[in-house]
Amino acid sequence: MMDFSRYFIGMICGLCLLAGCSSPDAEQSKPAIEPVRLQLKWVHQAQFAGFYMAVENGCYEAENLSVTFIEGGSGIDQAKALISGAADFAVMAPEDILIRRGQGDAITALAAIYRRSATVLVAMADSGIIRPQDLIGKTVAAGGGDGGVRDFDLQFRAMMKKLDLDIGKVTLVDYDSQYNGFYSGAIDVTAAYMTGGVIRMLNKGYAVNLIWPGDYGINFYSDTLAATQETIALRTDMARRFVRATLKGWHMAIGDPQAAVRVTMKYARLTDENLQLAMMEALLPLVHTGEDSIGWMKKQDWRRMHRILIEQNILPRPITDLDSVYTLDFLENEKAAP
């Protein structure tokens, strides 16, 4: 009797297996689409073209991911979105990651999308200001501001310190995103993003000199992809697939800026395509440097950024496990992939 029951159950199981195997429905063999939320650093624009390209070219879909973008903006805290679980991933400034880690938030960088900072100091071309030394005695609009433009103040101060220039000899005023004082001549130098303000200035017909802190040893990453350590630990495969699809999207965007702008126009708040194209062209050398692969991070970069934050008293004390602020696991995984 026992044998018969076993035989019967075995037969049923066999039939079920057979039915499952022979089913032509591919969806059954593929895992279900996993929803993923990405908190952006700012409003939709060409700055995030790589993410849009990954969506539009089916990179996420190929990885069984369905990505929802959460727009950033003034007053939106990306780290908070991660910690609260409102977002799975976030595009953040690297200094924010370090600061949050300093505050105990378990956030880790996965890839540096912008391996060079877009932050730049701008002077009028006829001002004679071409290097940081020329800033002494001048009025510079790079101070204050909220989290969104914290990097202006941070990088300016760090650069002056690095060059042993006395910031006290500079009239530091708050950054004005409209640049009215700069245009009027009341302000000699203003901070700006190469991918934003500088384009607007050029579009207005101003000829400008750019002082890039990166040339003076202040090498900060800009947009960095981050997630909580919990996400990385518990949803490692999903994170790996997300990073893979994202880098693929960025590769596509960099490889064909015009197509990236076309795709961006589906999302962009500012519908001036030329503006988005200019932004795209400006961000190209920041994302693709010609060295290493897109998204690649370096230990010394993180150490330098950490040091600068300590020096600037932005981080009250050193982060003990600095190497866990970022992980190269996902990037190395992609590098190893054919």
Add this chain to the structure above:
Amino acid sequence: MKLTPTLILVFLLISILPILLISGIIFQTSRGVIEKEVVNHLVSTNLLKSTEIGKWIHQATAMLEFMGGQPHLRHDALNMLRRRAGGGDGGADYQSIYRRILNDCLTPGITVGDFIELMIVDVTDGRVIISNDSRQEGKFFWDKPFFQAGRKATFIQNIYYSMALRQPAMTIATPLVDDAGQTRAVLAGHVDLSKLSDIMEQRTGQTETEDTYLVNTFNFFVTEPRFTSGVALKKSIHTHGVTAALAHGEGVDSYTDYRGTTVIGAYKWLPEWQLCILTEIDQAEALAPIEDLKTMIVGAVIGVTLCAMLIGWISAVAITTPVKQLVAATEAVGRGDMDFRLNFGGKNEIAFLARSFEKMTDQLKTTLVSKDVLLKEIEERKQIESRLKTVMADLKRSNSELEQFAYVASHDLQEPLRMVSSYTQLLAERYQDKLDEKAGKFIHYAVDGAARMQKLINDLLAFSRITTRGGSFEFVSSETVLNAALQNLWMTLQTTGAMVTHSQLPQVRTDESQLTQVFQNLIGNAIKFRSGDVAHAHVAATCQNNHWVFSIKDNGIGIEDKYKKKIFVIFQRLHTREEYPGTGIGLALCKRIVERHGGNIWFESRPGQGTTFFFSLPKGESKPGVTIGDNNDVRST
């Protein structure tokens, strides 16, 4: 299939197949040669340019190393560094050294070498202490690979995007060492990449679309390709050629280039520079000679095709036109128009055919005329036959009625005649003595007349019975029949002493009693009309034209020729009753009997020398064993 399309098709096939074959061979051969030339050209261009790149970079490197090895440069640079370390970079002495380095080394270096910038970087902090581009001074290159590696040995940093220059750059760096061999600074130079582009752009001038460019390991353009600009390190390229080269491959293939144009491209991986070089040419241009050849061949094929079709059409028309005319002619002839003329000239087969056709129609025309005549004749004959049949039927009916009449008359007349005769004879017997001589004579006449009449009636009856009461035809020996006749004549023969002989006689198909009658009458006549001599008759038979011809020859008085017809007419007599008794029915009977048998009767005679009567009888199916000879006469008396 009709003749015209068939002929056109045949001409097409005959002309096109060979030309297609030959064209195909020529095309394939030429294509191979042209393609080989293109491939060789592209590959050699790649080789040439990659060699030039290598040469150019090595020259620049050698130049930089040469500069770095110059004692005065090293000396001045070390001095500068020392002063800078001592915080004296603003002094006049420092400025003097600065200008010397700038004027004596860096500026000439820019002029002579292919650099856009030459600089000296302090090894302690990676800062530019002097550059021919003053804007670059003070910048930090600590983290740059060329600085990091250049501290140890000469290093070439492959093409990257320089934020300092805001453009793609390739930087060569070489250490500047002090007398102790310690690196104190790095002499670095950004090579002028436009020279690289110049090398890429150097073209043979033979082609309009030849395009050579470099692509880095990230799939980005390194030099500007021919048909677009501003893409160096700004745009990636993912063509088949690039993919194949980045897989460290080398080869030539046809693929779609960055413009979306199909090109033939030679790709090559340059391991030393971690770049791929691609030389491409638009397939349209590369294969233009092939296209020209193709156009020429297609043109030739089309031309030949048209010619073949034209020739085929002309030939078809040349053949079908007369054929159509012939068809029209046959239709016309079919409708009965025999006068349709084709009027073909020439000496070809069609003309022969046409002439034969016309000849045939002429003959047909004649035949038709003859046919008409024949038909008319047949019609007339039919009418005649019809009339004849009517006449025959009338005649038959008339004959039949006559025979019936003769029979009835002879039969019915006998009874009253017998009464007249009997009573006249009774009158004569009873009143012989009571009547005078005259009355006796008259009675005699009456009796005689009645007897004669009776005789006449009997004869007439016999005559009519020949057809109405005739017996059936059987095969009998004519000799037996002759003997029966002679038997009947026995008394006469006895009384006259006449002699009858005969040859051997055949079997004949006959009504025996009627043939007996014929023999009897003819032999009887031979005896009756004997001349003074004893009568002699000879019966013989010969075979002529499927008939037995019997002859009864006598030595009698003979018959004059003028009675030839009259003699066979019933009751016709040539002599008076007194000279020769008889009613004159004998020969008429014979004639009728012979005719009933399908034969004929005639005679040959010379008065006074005897007569020969002939009658013929159809042979019918002869019986075997009967032969006839002349030397076997039989005599009867």
